[in-house]
Amino acid sequence: MSLGTAFTVGIVTVSDTACANPAHDKSGPLLQDILTSTETAPLPYRIDKTAIIADDASQITNMVCDWVDNQHLDLILLTGGTGFAERDVTPDNIAPLLTRTTPGITHLLISSSLLKTPFAALSRPVSGFRNKTLIITLPGSPKACRENMDALLPVLPHALQLVRGQVDQVRHTHAQLASSSPQKDSIDNAIPQQQHTCIHHHHHHHKHHQNQHRSPRTLNLDTPVAQRARVSPYPMIPVEEALHLIQSHAQSVGTVSMPLSDDLIGYVLAEDVYAKESVPGYRASIVDGYAVYAEDGPGVYPVSHVSLAAASQPTENEKVDIHTPFQLQRGQIARVATGGMVPDGANAVVMVEDTKLVEMTQGNQEEATVEILASTSVGAMIRPIGSDCQKGDLVCKTGTIFSTIGGELGVLASVGITSVLVYRKPHVGILSSGNEVQDITMTSRPLAPGEIRDSNRLTLMAAVRQAGFEAVDLGIVVDRVDALEPCIQKALEKVDVLITTGGVSMGEADYMKPLLEQKLKATIHFGRVNMKPGKPCTFATVPNDTNNKKKLIFALPGNPVSATVTFYLFVLPALRQMSAIQQPGNVKLQVKITHDITLDDRPEYHRVLVFVNSETGQLEATSTGKNQQSSRMISMIAANGLLQLPVKSVGVSMIKKGNDVPCIILGSLYQV
Numbered sequence: 001m002s003l004g005t006a007f008t009v010g011i012v013t014v015s016d017t018a019c020a021n022p023a024h025d026k027s028g029p030l031l032q033d034i035l036t037s038t039e040t041a042p043l044p045y046r047i048d049k050t051a052i053i054a055d056d057a058s059q060i061t062n063m064v065c066d067w068v069d070n071q072h073l074d075l076i077l078l079t080g081g082t083g084f085a086e087r088d089v090t091p092d093n094i095a096p097l098l099t100r101t102t103p104g105i106t107h108l109l110i111s112s113s114l115l116k117t118p119f120a121a122l123s124r125p126v127s128g129f130r131n132k133t134l135i136i137t138l139p140g141s142p143k144a145c146r147e148n149m150d151a152l153l154p155v156l157p158h159a160l161q162l163v164r165g166q167v168d169q170v171r172h173t174h175a176q177l178a179s180s181s182p183q184k185d186s187i188d189n190a191i192p193q194q195q196h197t198c199i200h201h202h203h204h205h206h207k208h209h210q211n212q213h214r215s216p217r218t219l220n221l222d223t224p225v226a227q228r229a230r231v232s233p234y235p236m237i238p239v240e241e242a243l244h245l246i247q248s249h250a251q252s253v254g255t256v257s258m259p260l261s262d263d264l265i266g267y268v269l270a271e272d273v274y275a276k277e278s279v280p281g282y283r284a285s286i287v288d289g290y291a292v293y294a295e296d297g298p299g300v301y302p303v304s305h306v307s308l309a310a311a312s313q314p315t316e317n318e319k320v321d322i323h324t325p326f327q328l329q330r331g332q333i334a335r336v337a338t339g340g341m342v343p344d345g346a347n348a349v350v351m352v353e354d355t356k357l358v359e360m361t362q363g364n365q366e367e368a369t370v371e372i373l374a375s376t377s378v379g380a381m382i383r384p385i386g387s388d389c390q391k392g393d394l395v396c397k398t399g400t401i402f403s404t405i406g407g408e409l410g411v412l413a414s415v416g417i418t419s420v421l422v423y424r425k426p427h428v429g430i431l432s433s434g435n436e437v438q439d440i441t442m443t444s445r446p447l448a449p450g451e452i453r454d455s456n457r458l459t460l461m462a463a464v465r466q467a468g469f470e471a472v473d474l475g476i477v478v479d480r481v482d483a484l485e486p487c488i489q490k491a492l493e494k495v496d497v498l499i500t501t502g503g504v505s506m507g508e509a510d511y512m513k514p515l516l517e518q519k520l521k522a523t524i525h526f527g528r529v530n531m532k533p534g535k536p537c538t539f540a541t542v543p544n545d546t547n548n549k550k551k552l553i554f555a556l557p558g559n560p561v562s563a564t565v566t567f568y569l570f571v572l573p574a575l576r577q578m579s580a581i582q583q584p585g586n587v588k589l590q591v592k593i594t595h596d597i598t599l600d601d602r603p604e605y606h607r608v609l610v611f612v613n614s615e616t617g618q619l620e621a622t623s624t625g626k627n628q629q630s631s632r633m634i635s636m637i638a639a640n641g642l643l644q645l646p647v648k649s650v651g652v653s654m655i656k657k658g659n660d661v662p663c664i665i666l667g668s669l670y671q672v
């Protein structure tokens with residue numbers, strides 16, 4: 001559909017600092033980006049004018065009057081000077097220029113920002129028309145600008161079209177808005193009656209409009225593809241917001257008792273564990289040597305007993321006994337091994353190095369007498385009972401994870417624990433969708449044109465299992481509502497978390513989102529994320545019939561790299577959180593890039609190999625290749641990190657070699 005000529009826009013940065021050094025102006029370029037990015041703006045804008053001026057009354061007035069009266073711009077956005085500081089004079093100088101105020105827009109700016117932070121109350125926006133130019137003042141901070149633009153973008157085209165009197169375009173925008181907003185009626189009311197009537201008389205669009213009304217957010221599953229909304233009705237949210245939404249829905253799936261074994265690795269304790277036994281449970285020698293009475297001092301003594309630490313049956317030699325307590329008499333000594341039991345009565349152990357053999361028994365089998373060369377003190381070289389850990393001591397707290405390092409298992413084993421209560425790990429189902437998708441074992445014939453091999457399922461099964469979770473292989477389902485619905489329904493009975501790939505974008509057979517919402521009673525928490533790859537990544541929850549724990553659905557994009565990256569970024573932290581892991585988020589480190597990297601219009605998760613530079617000891621990262629297309633799985637080969645690249649901005653289109661960039665570590669740094 002033709003959208004008419006672009007709206008002409010002027011952007012003014014009002015800031016003493018930016019005026020002195022334009023490099024400090026972040027918000028002006030950001031606003032330009034937002035308005036010219038096809039991702040965020042449904043209709044095209046054309047930036048005709050940009051300026052940076054000081055916080056100065058006459059500069060503000062002159063600039064805006066010139067742009068309205070001589071340039072006839074459709075929209076002027078000012079950023080900066082809306083706060084409480086003395087130099088903040090933007091709204092005070094704009095207000096007198098307005099011929100009609102637009103309190104609704106001002107209210108929208110304030111109310112949407114207040115949802116983010118109470119400090120929004122410290123901004124003083126004004127908005128309104130001067131003749132036919134809409135003028136809006138925005139705060140100076142880029143973050144606040146972006147938040148305000150998120151709120152404004154859905155209504156701006158509508159507002160500007162109304163002023164231009166573009167009835168057709170108003171109708172189109174209306175359809176888009178109706179499909180994306182639960183408050184359709186208020187949008188209807190915003191359309192002048194005459195234009196509203198006009199929409200309903202236009203029979204081709206009438207049907208479309210009706211469909212939008214039946215389905216509050218997304219397309220009706222019966223709507224032919226040609227008549228569907230041409231822009232995704234799901235707002236594109238930042239990655240951080242997506243993570244936050246996932247965090248607020250990922251709950252523990254209960255507890256389970258498990259025997260103490262290495263199967264516990266990756267599980268989190270759901271109870272405090274107390275030692276069942278003291279360690280050591282007897283007085284144990286710290287060294288190999290002779291148990292003595294310290295008071296006896298150096299001299300030659302008969303060896304009356306041998307106490308081994310090793311588990312062995314008592315031998316024929318009646319001196320050797322590891323079980324029966326032995327009472328050592330003054331003037332005698334007993335041979336003990338490290339960890340061996342110190343005989344009753346003995347109060348110190350002397351190392352074998354501090355002794356000398358004097359006499360053997362008959363047949364030279366045993367030591368008969370040994371000379372103690374050094375004097376010792378009471379308690380020397382003996383670990384008293386319970387000196388490592390007393391029976392009843394708290395040894396592992398709730399929330400402790402059984403690490404791959406093994407320490408926790410070792411401790412519990414040593415204090416007599418045989419089973420523990422842990423948080424259950426979620427079971428994860430993995431389902432591929434797509435008419436074109438063929439199982440990798442299908443080798444009876446070559447792939448037909450249009451068919452592809454199901455690589456996503458194998459990748460995700462491996463990733464889920466390697467991360468320590470149970471993966472349920474749910475196979476491949478075709479893109480038909482009557483196949484998808486029962487398949488997903490059944491899958492949800494089996495698993496706590498369902499991962500699907502494919503069918504979440506704008507294509508003819510992309511049914512996943514409407515199906516989840518309309519047939520499976522799912523709540524879609526987000527349906528698009530501002531990232532590359534992974535834009536159409538979708539997160540939903542469905543109620544659980546058996547308990548109040550919701551099931552999570554991650555409907556990942558079909559493109560293999562998009563599916564893999566969104567799995568690591570969104571699904572894995574959720575699985576960890578559901579397992580009660582206390583720091584479920586991904587590890588992010590600064591890495592030095594070994595070459596220039598070009599920036600994209602979307603925040604990009606660029607696949608890299610992270611390694612330690614053996615000379616500097618610092619982490620460095622090398623791209624897995626320039627071609628980072630979402631379909632090109634080869635960009636995942638050897639990748640153990642995702643560089644978190646910012647969007648390109650005016651004048652900044654790349655990051656130079658040697659710069660530090662935040663990088664999400666996948667698996668371990670020493671991944672092989």
Ligand SMILES: Nc1nc2c(c(=O)[nH]1)N[C@H]1C(S)=C(S)[C@@H](COP(=O)(O)OP(=O)(O)OC[C@H]3O[C@@H](n4cnc5c(N)ncnc54)[C@H](O)[C@@H]3O)O[C@H]1N2
Binds near residue numbers: 453457533556
């Ligand atoms: N008009 C638009 N088109 C697309 C948009 C958009 O915003 N507007 N977004 C693009 C982006 S970004 C992505 S990512 C993809 C997402 O596509 P879907 O999730 O709908 O996935 P499909 O259409 O089913 O498949 C996409 C692609 O991936 C291949 N695929 C699917 N399943 C598998 C599998 N199991 N193993 C390997 N490869 C698989 C499939 O054959 C397609 O080539 O949409 C863009 N389009």
Ligand code: MOO
Binds near residue numbers: 533
């Ligand atoms: O986001 Mo899509 O994942 O670019 O290909």
Ligand SMILES: [Mg+2]
Binds near residue numbers: 502504507
């Ligand atoms: Mg698709």
